[in-house]
Structures are given as C-alpha cells and as structure tokens.
Amino acid sequence: MNLTLRQLRYFLALAEQGHFTRAAEMMHVTQPALSMQIRALEDEVGNPVVERTPSGVVLTPQGRALELHARRVMAAMAGLDQAMRQPGRGGRLMLGMIPTVAPYLLPEALPILRARDIGRDLHLREAQTDRLIEELSQGRLDAAVVATPPDSDELAAVPLFTDPFLLAGSQDRIARLGTLCPEPRDLDPGQLLLLDEGHCLGDQALEVCGLGRRSARLDLGAASLPTLCRLAAQGMGLTFLPRLAAHQECAAAPGLVTVAFPDPQPCREVLLLRRATTPAGGWFDDLAGILVQAAERVMAG
Amino acid sequence: MNLTLRQLRYFLALAEQGHFTRAAEMMHVTQPALSMQIRALEDEVGNPVVERTPSGVVLTPQGRALELHARRVMAAMAGLDQAMRQPGRGGRLMLGMIPTVAPYLLPEALPILRARDIGRDLHLREAQTDRLIEELSQGRLDAAVVATPPDSDELAAVPLFTDPFLLAGSQDRIARLGTLCPEPRDLDPGQLLLLDEGHCLGDQALEVCGLGRRSARLDLGAASLPTLCRLAAQGMGLTFLPRLAAHQECAAAPGLVTVAFPDPQPCREVLLLRRATTPAGGWFDDLAGILVQAAERVMAG
DNA sequence: TCACATCCATAAGGACCGCTGATGAACCTT
DNA sequence: AAGGTTCATCAGCGGTCCTTATGGATGTGA
Incomplete structure (x- = not known):
C-alpha cells in the first residue's frame, strides 16, 4: 500500500x-x-x-x-x-559555550534570542574548549562560543567581541600594587590564582604574563571563575578577571576590587565557531549578532 | 512549498x-x-x-x-x-434499526459485532422506517434493519429472518378466546391495541387482519412496544407481539400471555437495507450474517 | 417519449518527473 | 602520488499524471 x-x-x-x-x-x-x-x-x-x-x-x-x-x-x-x-528556524539550535563566558553572556543573550524567536528551542552546552570543538565537529553542536582560535580548518570562526582582562584581588592586595597598575609581565607569578587546566582563561592569563603554567604558584583547582573570585576577594592572591565577568563577580564577591591594565590592555578574543560546512548566512549570523549585542550590554551595564 | x-x-x-x-x-x-x-x-x-x-x-x-x-x-x-x-474496516458503521427490532436484536447482536471487530465504532440510529430510508438514501446511514420492503430501487434488501406475530394479552382475555387461537381475521378489531402510526408493526398487524387503521378501535398513542405490552397485560386489549420481542416483553410485563396463530402464521420479514450502489460484499454481508445469528439466538432463547 | 443536460468513466496523446548508469570533483588513505 | 571514498551532475529513458475528447448511465423537461 x-x-x-x-x-x-x-x-x-x-x-x-x-x-x-x-x-x-x-x-x-x-x-x-x-x-x-x-x-x-x-x-x-x-x-x-x-x-x-x-x-x-x-x-x-x-x-x-x-x-x-x-x-x-x-x-x-x-x-x-x-x-x-518560519524564517527563524524551528529546530533545536545546539549551542556550546565556555564556562568563563556562559554565565555572564547568557542572562543578556537569552531574552534577545527569545525575542528574535531563535531561542525557541535552544539547547545549551557548557564545556571547555576542547570538548566543545569535538562536539561541534561531530555535529552534536551547531555553534560554539570560545576564546581560542580553532586550529582545524574544518571549523570557521567569526569574532564576537574583545574582552579585556582586569586585575582583581582584595582591596589591600590591589592597593599594595601602588597607584599605577603594573604591566602584566611585572606581576609576581607567585601571587596569581588560576583556573583549572583546560580552562583557556588560565592559559591566556599566563600567556599575557609571559609565563608558562609550570611557573605559576599553584593550581588551586578552582573549577570556576566565581570560586576564584571569592578566593581573590579574601586576599588569597590576584587573578585575571575578564571584563565580561567583572560586574557580576564584583557584586557577588564583596571586597573584590578590579583595576585595568595600562594600554595595550591584555585581552581575549571571543569567537563564535561553526563547522566550515555550515552555511554562513542565516541563523548563524543572526546568532553572532545577538551575542555581540548581549556582550555590549554586559560590558556597558 | x-x-x-x-x-x-x-x-x-x-x-x-x-x-x-x-x-x-x-x-x-x-x-x-x-x-x-x-x-x-x-x-x-x-x-x-x-x-x-x-x-x-x-x-x-x-x-x-x-x-x-x-x-x-x-x-x-x-x-x-x-x-x-484492517479487513474489518475502521470507519464508523452507521446502522439504522426500527424500534420494534432494535431493543430485542441488539443485546444479542452487539457482542457478536464486537467479537468480529465490526462494531468497533458502530453508530446506531433507532427510528421509524420512513426516516431510516431517508437517511440511508442520503448516505447518513450505511445500512438499516426494517420490516418493510423498500419501494425505491435505489435501495437493495437482503432478508434476515422471518418474525412470526403472536397474539398477546392478559391471562383472562386470552382464555376467553377459547382453547384454539382464532384466525387473525376473526379477531375483534375493537379489542386490538396498536402502536402509533408510523410504526410498521401496527400497519402489518392490521393488514394480516384484513383491516384498515380506520377500523381499529383507537390509537392508544402507545409509542413503544413495551408500553403496549404493559397495557395488554393489564387486560386492556389484545396486541400482536413479534416473536422476536416475546421473551423480553413477557418477562418485563407480568401477566402477559402469548399464543401462536394457527398456520399459516402471520409474520413480518425483517430485512437489511443498503443503497443499491453500496458494494454488496464485505462488511454488508458480514453484518447481515451477524444479525441473522443474533436473531436465531433471540428466538431460541 | 424523446431530446438534452449532468455526471462519472474511459481512452489517447503529451508534458513532466524521477530513476538509472556514467562521469566528475573533492577529499582521505596508503 | 595513486586509489578509494564521498556526493554532485548529466543524459537518456520509462512511468506518472495531466489534458482533451468521448462514451454510457441517469435524471429532467417539453
């Protein structure tokens, strides 16, 4: 039949x-x-x-x-x-995001996504860069927000925004640095608090200091930026705080003080990745635009 | 699209x-x-x-x-x-039935229909012959059980069974007739109780007596056979009771007594009607077979 | 009662669709 | 660098589905 x-x-x-x-x-x-x-x-x-x-x-x-x-x-x-x-698409959009971006960008991004009818069935995955790239390649994700340029040419990236690093620590630790914030590479590696290995933020912080992970005082095993910030706020050391996270973390960790580095400020490039085979136009560019918009609000707010 | x-x-x-x-x-x-x-x-x-x-x-x-x-x-x-x-069909089967058949035939027929997976979605309509024929012609019914041969040639009929009329009344009324039941046409029209006009049973009863409706004593306005039987049981007259209904009505109306007429017994032919355009085979013949089987059980029981 | 209208079925011809088999381009493997 | 993947493309053919034309059955009006 x-x-x-x-x-x-x-x-x-x-x-x-x-x-x-x-x-x-x-x-x-x-x-x-x-x-x-x-x-x-x-x-x-x-x-x-x-x-x-x-x-x-x-x-x-x-x-x-x-x-x-x-x-x-x-x-x-x-x-x-x-x-x-529906031009907006109707399918689940599988989006990955690194943990040092997700909690700060999403609160602003989600309402916009919904308003633009893209987030109707958004599926989010928070994981570290390596894992995101693997899942993206396998098709389990459609796009991913990372802060590391992809090495594979099967992935394509569009830049979203530049996220400067601030120096963060307790009031007295920061005061002890003097009136002028030091160049990153003048910092004492022994004072630095870093995220777990695997988080690109830790590697990037070390990189701008001209240091390797080996020379850092210790891996605190701090698994998340909020934890790290609370440690820093209690005077246990200094840390690099992305400006994207600054407002939220300062509000959440009383006693945390941030200062900007002198120009040229160290920073990270936040990117939106897709498979090279994914058609560039359409939802992907929409998504990129929305994330940029959300980042601007976070930075401004 | x-x-x-x-x-x-x-x-x-x-x-x-x-x-x-x-x-x-x-x-x-x-x-x-x-x-x-x-x-x-x-x-x-x-x-x-x-x-x-x-x-x-x-x-x-x-x-x-x-x-x-x-x-x-x-x-x-x-x-x-x-x-x-599904060979049984899946659609609603729209079946009509006259009121002097339905309550007696259905209790036996329904279980068989269900067992044969025909009654899965049976839609029943109890109405008098004229209305059934009209609805059948219009396609609102697929088949109808009646006791009157159709005059229109757009309908086709298969005989289901022959239903003899019994004479029914109170104990003393029946006894008064003598040991032998009279020929139908020897009955006193003045004693006859009939169903409302429109019910074929009334017309048929008169016909076998060689009478017209005019000559009957009165239309009692008895709208249903059960009512009529209760009247007869209380000695208000005699009535024709189809054998199909006899068991049930005698059980329901205490004091009701029936006697068979001498051969040739007056009777009605119960038919299953379909539109002439309805394909004869398949569900229609199945349905006819089941109704015959049910009638046999009623008559035997 | 005959012509006519209506309704659906059937037949023949043509346009288009979708399949096959062959071939080509890009990529990965060895 | 050669061979084996992968999927895309093309030409040719057969089938599907459409249209127009026609036929048979039924109902209707003069």
Whole structure:
C-alpha cells in the first residue's frame, strides 16, 4: 500500500464536495484527473472509498476511516510546512559555550534570542574548549562560543567581541600594587590564582604574563571563575578577571576590587565557531549578532 | 512549498544513516536519485537541511525541525495504512434499526459485532422506517434493519429472518378466546391495541387482519412496544407481539400471555437495507450474517 | 417519449518527473 | 602520488499524471 499525498488531497476534496467535478475544480485539475487518482487510491486500499450515486457521492465506512486518517496526515504536513516557513528556524539550535563566558553572556543573550524567536528551542552546552570543538565537529553542536582560535580548518570562526582582562584581588592586595597598575609581565607569578587546566582563561592569563603554567604558584583547582573570585576577594592572591565577568563577580564577591591594565590592555578574543560546512548566512549570523549585542550590554551595564 | 512523501522518506533515511549512499541503499534507489530528491527538498524549504561534511552528513537546525515534523507525517501515514489494512474496516458503521427490532436484536447482536471487530465504532440510529430510508438514501446511514420492503430501487434488501406475530394479552382475555387461537381475521378489531402510526408493526398487524387503521378501535398513542405490552397485560386489549420481542416483553410485563396463530402464521420479514450502489460484499454481508445469528439466538432463547 | 443536460468513466496523446548508469570533483588513505 | 571514498551532475529513458475528447448511465423537461 503506497498512497500518495496527491491521492489523499483529491480524496479529501471529494469527501468535502461530495462531487467529482466540483472536487476537481477545487483541486484545479480536470475531472478525469481526479477520477483516476481516486480510482488508483481505491486500488491501493482494495475497497471502494466512495459510492457513486446518481445524486452525488457518499463515503463508504472505509472511506470515512480514510478521511479521518487523511486529515491527520494533512494536518501533519501543514505543521511541517509552517515549521519550514518560519524564517527563524524551528529546530533545536545546539549551542556550546565556555564556562568563563556562559554565565555572564547568557542572562543578556537569552531574552534577545527569545525575542528574535531563535531561542525557541535552544539547547545549551557548557564545556571547555576542547570538548566543545569535538562536539561541534561531530555535529552534536551547531555553534560554539570560545576564546581560542580553532586550529582545524574544518571549523570557521567569526569574532564576537574583545574582552579585556582586569586585575582583581582584595582591596589591600590591589592597593599594595601602588597607584599605577603594573604591566602584566611585572606581576609576581607567585601571587596569581588560576583556573583549572583546560580552562583557556588560565592559559591566556599566563600567556599575557609571559609565563608558562609550570611557573605559576599553584593550581588551586578552582573549577570556576566565581570560586576564584571569592578566593581573590579574601586576599588569597590576584587573578585575571575578564571584563565580561567583572560586574557580576564584583557584586557577588564583596571586597573584590578590579583595576585595568595600562594600554595595550591584555585581552581575549571571543569567537563564535561553526563547522566550515555550515552555511554562513542565516541563523548563524543572526546568532553572532545577538551575542555581540548581549556582550555590549554586559560590558556597558 | 509542496513537499512530497518521497522527499520526506528519503530525507528521514538520510537523517538516520547520515550517509547518502547508505540511505539510497536503504530506499532501494541509487545514490543520485536520493541526492536529487534531497536537493529538491532543500529548494522547496529554501535552506540546506543537511551539511555535507567529508565524513558523512550532519543535520542543520532546520533539518532537525524537518526531521521532527517528517516523522509525524510518516506516523500519520502509518496509521492510515494500518487502518486501511484492517479487513474489518475502521470507519464508523452507521446502522439504522426500527424500534420494534432494535431493543430485542441488539443485546444479542452487539457482542457478536464486537467479537468480529465490526462494531468497533458502530453508530446506531433507532427510528421509524420512513426516516431510516431517508437517511440511508442520503448516505447518513450505511445500512438499516426494517420490516418493510423498500419501494425505491435505489435501495437493495437482503432478508434476515422471518418474525412470526403472536397474539398477546392478559391471562383472562386470552382464555376467553377459547382453547384454539382464532384466525387473525376473526379477531375483534375493537379489542386490538396498536402502536402509533408510523410504526410498521401496527400497519402489518392490521393488514394480516384484513383491516384498515380506520377500523381499529383507537390509537392508544402507545409509542413503544413495551408500553403496549404493559397495557395488554393489564387486560386492556389484545396486541400482536413479534416473536422476536416475546421473551423480553413477557418477562418485563407480568401477566402477559402469548399464543401462536394457527398456520399459516402471520409474520413480518425483517430485512437489511443498503443503497443499491453500496458494494454488496464485505462488511454488508458480514453484518447481515451477524444479525441473522443474533436473531436465531433471540428466538431460541 | 424523446431530446438534452449532468455526471462519472474511459481512452489517447503529451508534458513532466524521477530513476538509472556514467562521469566528475573533492577529499582521505596508503 | 595513486586509489578509494564521498556526493554532485548529466543524459537518456520509462512511468506518472495531466489534458482533451468521448462514451454510457441517469435524471429532467417539453
């Protein structure tokens, strides 16, 4: 049994009109065309679906069953059509984000995404760069926000924004540095608090200081930026705080003070990645634009 | 946007296999055939639904939306197929029945109908012959049980069973008739209780007595056979009781006594009607067989 | 009662669709 | 660098589906 949508459409028209000729007009075809499709449908089904009476057409019991199910099929098709017509897309958008960006960018980004009908079914994955890139390559993600340029050429990146690093610590630690904030590489590596390995933020902080991870005082095992900030606020050391995170973390960790580095400020480039095969236009550019907008608000706010 | 089932099927195969060639094999077509259909689908949708990566195929967000909806469509089609494959039919069977048959035949018939999977969605209409015939002609009914041969040749009838009339009344009224039951036409018209006009049973009773309705003592306005039987049981007159109804009515109306007429017994022919255009075989003959079987049980029981 | 209209089925011809088989381009593997 | 993937493209062919034309059945009006 291999019915076609055309047969179902014609049949529903016939059921509605009760009349071959009128149903054919409704379908913008000639009456023989519709008759032949109905005939083909009945051949497939094995029984007549309508009785041809002199004064019109009557559904058989089986015809009524067919009508019921055919309407369901057409409803499903209508739903599909509508979903495809949505320019915003309708499918789940699988977005990855590194942990040093996600909690600061998302509160601003999500409302915009929803307003633009992109976040309707947004699926978020927070993970470190390596894992995000792997999942992106495998197609389990559609895009990812990272702060490290991809090495593989199967990924393409668009820059979102530049996120300067601030120096953060307790009031007295910062005061002890003097009135002028030092050059990054003048900092004492022994005072630096870093994130766990795997977080690009730690590596980047070391890089701007001209240091390797080996020379850092210790890996505190601090798994998250909020934790790190609380440690720094209690005077346990200094840390690099992305400006993106500054407002939220200063509010959350009383006693935390930040100072900007002198120009040229050290910074990280936040990027939006996609597979190179992903069509660039459309939702991807929309998403990038929204994230930029959200970042501006976070920085300004 | 005018997607075809073929496109959806191919697309689902592709989504499942993640591989054009394997999806094509799955669909028993060559790879170009599938590629072209996917291409056509993407043209309709307006965006790519899969990304072609070197190592296989990944759905785009829109592709995932399409997958979701396509599965719904295919599920609806599967439901339709299954419904059509049911030899029993799946549609509502619209059955009409006259009031002097329905309450007696149905208790036996319904279980059999259900067992044979015909009564799955049986729609019953109890009405007098004229109305049943009208609704049958208009296609609002598929079949009708009546006791009057149709005059129109747009209806066809198959005989179900013969239902003899019994004479029923109170103990003393029946006794007063003597040991032998009289010929129908020897009955005193003044003693006869009849159903309302419109019920064929009343007309038939008069007919076998060689009388017209005018000569009957009165129309009691008794709208139903149970009422009539209760009147008769209380000695208000005699009535014709179809054997089909005898057991039930005697049980329900204490004091009601029935006697059979001498041969040739007056009787009514109970028929199953269909539109002449309704295909005779299949469900219609099944239904007729079941009703005959049910009638045999009623008569025997 | 006969002509006519209406309705659906059927037949023949043509346009288009979709499949196959062959080929090509890009990429990965060895 | 060669060979084997992958998917895309093309030409040719067969089938599907449409249209126009026609036929048979039924109902209707003069």
